[in-house]
């Protein structure tokens with residue numbers, strides 16, 4: 001039996017789909033790249049840090065050595081630069097001929113992001129440029145590409161927001177919170193606008209996770225415990241738990257899901273008081 005006939009028999013949940021994942025070099029993006037590849041997608045792992053994007057491709061090759069027909073590639077992009085995002089989508093179309101899934105996941109949490117009075121305009125602008133404009137650019141060029149898809153028509157766009165887009169925190173990071181609230185609003189509107197084109201748009205709202213983005217910031221037990229007490233499940237989330245949700249939103253299993261704020265937050269946004 002040839003390798004290609006074996007592979008033909010393995011039908012993954014994203015079989016033959018082409019996916020771009022931004023921020024693929026770490027955390028949620030890294031785990032999603034591996035899961036999407038496992039499920040049969042061609043993955044373009046895009047990150048501002050090319051080395052980390054290349055590392056995820058290496059990991060995919062190690063984990064799925066038989067998956068020779070489903071090539072995945074690394075790509076360097078700064079999502080805050082419109083021209084670079086445009087080129088990322090053009091590269092994907094040239095390389096793979098179509099785009100089915102756009103996971104706009106790259107984001108930052110700036111160490112000097114603070115409250116209303118103390119947040120510097122430079123921090124505000126940088127955060128908005130990456131977290132919000134980056135998502136807008138990703139949607140813009142993905143929608144253009146997905147409109148050309150025929151079989152299957154349309155596509156799935158997933159934009160990583162956050163629970164802080166849905167609830168206030170007395171540990172403020174104002175620019176981050178505002179950027180994520182805007183991602184939710186933008187995603188909802190795009191979902192409605194493009195629904196008849198079979199382009200689904202959902203925002204993923206993670207709770208606090210054990211990834212470098214948050215753990216670098218919560219660098220003492222006191223800071224960690226200040227948050228843990230509010231989590232019904234009693235622990236921080238793992239990036240792979242977000243990747244599983246992104247996989248569902250990317251796949252045809254979620255064909256009737258659009259315009260949602262898909263919360264994967266350990267019950268955080270549902271809680272008034274939590275178990276002792």
Ligand code: NAD
Nearest residue numbers: 023025026027028048078079106107162208209211213214
């Ligand atoms: P992470 O820091 O582990 O990974 C983020 C990746 O994005 C990194 O590889 C980084 O190099 C890349 N990146 C940063 N700026 C970029 C740019 N301008 N262009 C392209 N790539 C860039 O973070 P994570 O925890 O996996 O977070 C992923 C997403 O989830 C972010 O949007 C974040 O805001 C969101 N989120 C995270 C948490 C959490 O607790 N970690 C909670 C809610 C939402």
